[in-house]
Amino acid sequence: MFSKSVSLAERKAALLKISRSLLMCLESSSSCKGTTQYTGWDFLPEQTKQSILEGSNKMEKLKAEKDGSLAWQDIHNYSRMLREGNMNWEDIPPEDLDIRLKWAGFFHRRKKVPGTFMIRLRLPNGIIWSHQLRGLCHFLRRYDLQQACFDITTRQNLQLRGIKLEDASFFLEELNQLRIGCFQSGMDNVRNIVGSPVAGIDPNELYDTRSICFALNEMISNKGKGKPDYANLPRKFNIAVGGYPVDTVHGHINDLTFLPVTKLDHLGKPLFKILVGGLLSPKRNEISHNLDIWVPEGSILEVTRAVLEIYRDFGLRNSRAQSRFIFLVEKWGTERMKAEIIQRLSRNNIEWIEPESDFTENDCSKLYSESLLGIQSQRQENKVFLGCVVPAGRISVGEAEDLADIADNFSNGELRLTVSQNFILPNIDKTVVERVLEQPLLQDKFSYKPKPLLRGLVSCTGSQFCGLGLIETKNRSLQLCKILEELVDFPDKETVRIHWTGCPNSCGQAQIADIGLMGAPAKKNGKLVEGVDIYIGGTLGENPVLGTIYRKGIPCDFAHLVPVMIELLQTHFGAKVKRSQESIN
Structure with a gap:
């Protein structure tokens, strides 16, 4: 838009003119698509607004x-x-380009692939259909397929890479046709709603999470199209709903989680306990707290509304590092938080129940298989589901198209994503199981019977596409996995969960893994190189524990990292060495 001869003053004047035209468009409902009457700022209490304006x-x-x-x-x-050629992407104010557009689900990759965007969708309960996946593939095919791809996230979601801003309107129209949302999927909003990936099909589940996850998504984000009521939170907010008393949805590291208990209400449906304040972050990692209150299914939406309004109106906003929900929970204490929620529920005649003092949860730990891979029985007669691993969560456009075809042919077009970055094909007829397993894509790339390390592998995006990543993760994690599986066996262990995360933000959730590798500086021959801090011992579920530091500042090159990993796998996970590292080298 601007030539080199244009002065700085002229450039600023032109940008101001563009900004004014945008504001005029916003103010005119007839000239701007999707005009919003209110913004997130309008829903903040006056005291909160004043505090923000006076703060730092x-x-x-x-x-x-x-x-x-x-x-x-x-x-x-x-x-x-x-x-229309009226501006270049470089002319967009950086506060909009790199920050505010995240409210629309568009993440500019300035450091890695400038001018292109990662788009984060909203897929409540991790459910996507073949026609939706195929439509997304069709759109991505207009771009360089070395950059355009899919990543499954640890919130049962999809991220699309390589999209250009000039195509955003067309992409959003395509999402609308596919009935998929992406607004409010980033920044200070409620993220994708996590539910049980085997909801409605597992013979042992206590509660089918699908309907409530979709209802929560609709309430919070207007079906992913944007709802200003919850668009100006102090920080991001994570919600999960489980199908079992045992946490299978990573609920203990979510801000708000509903887990069913084996106590039933008067309708014969399970009641839910409420967990609050879980998180993983650079400064703080915390397992969630039980609020010691039960609610029926019909109260979940109102409890969520109450918690979000409390967080929006009273959450701490002085420091980004101390703005997550847990900091308000600790400032108030769980008793005050519980009392405030109960007061709001009672005011609106919403049902809640004090837990029975002598209640003992039935042992449900064996009802749910931690691994959802392979062929497993469904509650429906003559039906099974198939779980397959997606190495490091990365899917190419061509692979996604093939996967959509497989879903059409064998699972009524339905696919389900998991918090382990894998997928499930549900509702497969037992009569066609052999035909499904013969599919080349499932025999090769997306195996249903992977080896122990690949079986438990999770990886964040890493420095390949993420500007925050200190190290490359996805390719490196797969290479290390391959090397280690050639060097060691696991006679007594089916799965070893290794999580890679490129930076302390821990999108790869290193602290909940058997072994977590977090990008960190390291020194080699006195020089700074890419390295990792290693965590061990993390687990969620019946007795959640966050991992602790095992070693710090290990260089990422395999000459240094492989011996450390072999020692760790031998001493803590029963690995038996079958070949020397020198033979691989």
Whole structure:
């Protein structure tokens, strides 16, 4: 848009003109698609607004200057102006390009692939259908397939890579046709709603999470199209709903979790306990706290509404590092938090129950298979589901198209994503199991019977595409996995869960793995190199424990890392060495 001869003053004047045209568009309901009457700022109490304006939190001030929810209109306008040649993507104010557009689910990859975006969807309960996946593939095929791909996240979600901003309006229209949302999937919003990946099909489940996950998504994000009521939280907010008393949805590291108990209500349906305040972060890692209150299924939406409004209105906003929900829980104490929630429920005649003092949860730990891989029986007669591993969670466009075809042919078009970055094909007729297992994609890339290390592998995006990543993770994790499986056997262990995360933000959830590798600086021959801090002993489920540091600052090159991993696998996981590292080298 601007030539080199244009002065800085002229450039600023032109950008101001663009900003004014955007604001005029927002104010005119007839000239702007998807105009919102209110922004997230409008839902904040006056006291909170005043505190933000008087405070020193730069991100809160940025939101006060222009609310992130305005990105729901900006994304269309920027897309149009780019297509019409009225601006270049470099001309967009960086606060919009790199921050506010995340409210629309568009994440600029400035450091790695400038001018392209990662799009994070909203897929409640991790359910996606073959026609939806195929539609996404069709759109991605307009780009360089070395950059355009899918990543499964640890929230049962999909991230799409390589999309350009000028195509954003077309992409959003495609999502609308596919009935998929992406708004409010980033920044200070409620993230994808996690539920049981075997909801409605597992013979032993206590509760089918699908309906409530979809209802929560609709309430919080207007089906992923954007809802300003919850668009200006102090930080991100994670919600999970489990199908068992045992935590199978990573609920202990979510801000708000509902887990069913074996105590039934008057309708014969399970009641739910409420967990609050779990998180993994650079400064703080915390297992969630039990609020010691039960609610029936019909109260889950109102409890969620109450908690989000409490967090929005009273959450700490002075420091980004201390703004997650757990900090408000600790400031108030669990008793005050519980009392505030109960007061709001009672005011609206919403049912809640004090737990029975002598109640003992039935042992449900054996009802749920931690591994969902391979062929497993369903509650429906003559039906099975098939769980397959996705190495490091990465799927190419061609693989996704083949997977959509397999789903069409064998699982009524349905696919389900898991928090372990894998997928499930449900509702397969027993009569066609052999035909399913013969599919080349499932015999090769997406195995249903992987070896122990690949079986438990999880990896964040890493530095390949993420500007925060200190190390490359996905390719390195697969290479290390292959090397280790050639060197050692696991005679007594089916799965060893190894999680890779590129930085302390821990999107790869290193602290809940058997072995977690977190990107960190290391020294080799006196020089700084890519390295990892290693955690061990993390687990969720019946007795959740966060992992602890085993070694720090290990260089990532395999000459250093492989011996450390072999020693760790031998001493803690019963691995038996079958070949020397020198033979691999």
